[in-house]
Amino acid sequence: MSLNTIPSPCFVLEEEKLRRNLALIQDVSQRAEIDIILAFKGFSMWSAFPIVREYISGATASSLNEMLLCNEHMKTASHTYCVAYADQDFDQICEGSSHLTFNSLQQFERFKHKCAEQKVSVGLRINPEESDVETALYNPASPHSRLGITKDELSGGLPEGVEGLHVHVLCESTSYALEKVLKAVEEKFGHLLPKAQWLNLGGGHLMTRKGYDTDHLVQILRDFKTKHDLKIILEPGSAFAWETGFLKTTVLDVVSRNGVNTAIIDASFTCHMPDCLEMPYRPNLIEGSREVEGKKFLYRLGGVSCLAGDFLEEYGFDQELKIGDSITFLDMIHYTMVKTSTFNGVPHPSIGILTPGGTFKIVKEFGYEDFRNRLS
Ligand SMILES: Cc1ncc(COP(=O)(O)O)c(C=O)c1O
Structure with missing residues (x-):
């Protein structure tokens, strides 16, 4: 050509390379027995979603617009996490989401009755204050970060009505960085895990990069899932469209x-x-x-x-x-078109x-x- x-x-998206990434991601998800969904913030080229849907079935949205795109083009309800929800968007967001994660207890209190009415599975984003990301602009766990609830706020346990936890602290990271994050989650939030049904480990898992140890990833996820009896979700963006x-x-x-x-x-x-x-x-x-x-x-x-x-x-x-x-x-391809x-x-x-x-x-x-x- x-x-x-x-x-x-x-x-220019190269379909063959996208399919190669999708096949690897599907294989990890099957071997680890977890769900891997696409983070739209990293890749929203919806003309390629019919290809994406051949391999995976879900997506995560960070706004009402991404949620609507998920409903329309991934043909499913989204896992939604917004840094903050606006009153005027919330009813619609609730309708189109299967899972909805809050970034603060205040927002959870404000909207929890609507989630209960719509039967959406509610999660809280926690911040384990552990990350290998060195560039401050991309590190959600930097000191005083606005992203995620810290352990001091959740010493009383998981609030009534919360079914899941969400952690996102990695960026283009390895499975070994994730292993450290899992340890920090156990140390700081271990008391919440017995009551939680699901744990979303966010994005930043660059499993399609050459040299990524996918066997190690599968092993640590299987171990964590078994130990805590949790449904595990990963929502990478970059890994889907990496070098495509x-x-x-x-x-x-x-x-x-x-x-x-x-x-x-x-x-x-x-x-x-x-x-x-x-x-x-x-x-x-x-x-x-x-x-x-x-x-x-x-x-x-x-x-x-x-x-x-x-x-x-x-x-x-x-x-x-x-x-x-x-x-x-x-x-x-990743993060360019969307930005x-x-x-x-x-x-x-x-x-x-x-x-x-x-x-x-x-x-x-x-x-x-x-x-x-x-x-x-
Ligand atoms: C909450 C959340 N989930 C998932 C992602 C996707 O991360 P990545 O594209 O690095 O895999 C991001 C990226 O910023 C994020 O903030």
């Missing part, structure tokens, strides 16, 4: 300023690849390299927005870049799927109306 047939800019596609862009201009060359592309880091600025994260390219050593041509990659910092430091290339050349960013903005009116990349047979299908193209309709 030649990249030339794909429009630019375009997010790319963002194709094109060089629009090359500028040289005080000895630094910048290739300006038809996409933007702040609009379409925000993790590249937030983490900061340097994606691999098809055409060039993150390492500049030994490379003859060096270019900063510049976004097309006017944000001064919308660029990545120099990448190395074997050839001079010319206007019209492709720059293809790898592993650009895009139309800042500066920069056109949203098209969305397409590369089928296992090598055929490219455009799923969506964005135009002026899409930009206009989200503003007023």
Whole structure:
């Protein structure tokens, strides 16, 4: 398949790679005898949900909108966790959810009677204050975190009406980090486990990354489940869409300023690849390299927005870049599409799927109306 047939800019999901991840996730879920559901916040490309539904049957929503997407396109009630629920959304959220997790006891008290009326299974998000995540922006267990109830608030036991517990403290982590989290849950919240029916261990389990020890994951989950007689749920996002596609862009201009060359592309880091600025994260390219050593041509990659910092430091290339050349960013499916903005009116990349047979299908193209309709 030649990249030339794909429009630019375009997010391209490779179906074969998605299916490979889905098969691995399904296998873990069967071997560990747990439920693994998709976290929409990491991957919401609903044109691919018919494929996803061949392997798994549920999803987790973090807002009314994601809950509605789950009902419509995963064709099931969602596991819902919102950092805080708004009064005006709550009835609808209750109707479309099978499980509903609260981030504070105050919110639980406010809405518990509605959950009881709708027969939704209620959970509380707890914070075991244990995490291997080093970047503060992505660490839910950092000191004074607003995410999850700490042990001091639950010393009196599980409140009446609560059936489950929810923990999310990992990000792109290993099964060994999860093992430490499970220990911390036992130490700090062990007194709640006998009354709980389910434990949702959130996301951050990057089981589809090369080298992840899935046998160890299966073992610790089976052990924990048996020891505490609990239904276990995992809700990863990244693991589903990890290394399943790319963002194709094109060089629009090359500028040289005080000895630094910048290739300006038809996409933007702040609009379409925000993790590249937030983490900061340097994606691999098809055409060039993150390492500049030994490379003859060096270019900063510049976004097309006017944000001064919308660029990545120099990448190395074997050839001079010319206007019209492709720059293809790898592993650009998880968390990219869901986070895009139309800042500066920069056109949203098209969305397409590369089928296992090598055929490219455009799923969506964005135009002026899409930009206009989200503003007023
Ligand atoms: C509550 C919750 N569940 C699941 C996830 C998905 O995490 P990941 O995509 O790292 O697997 C997140 C990510 O922020 C989250 O906050």
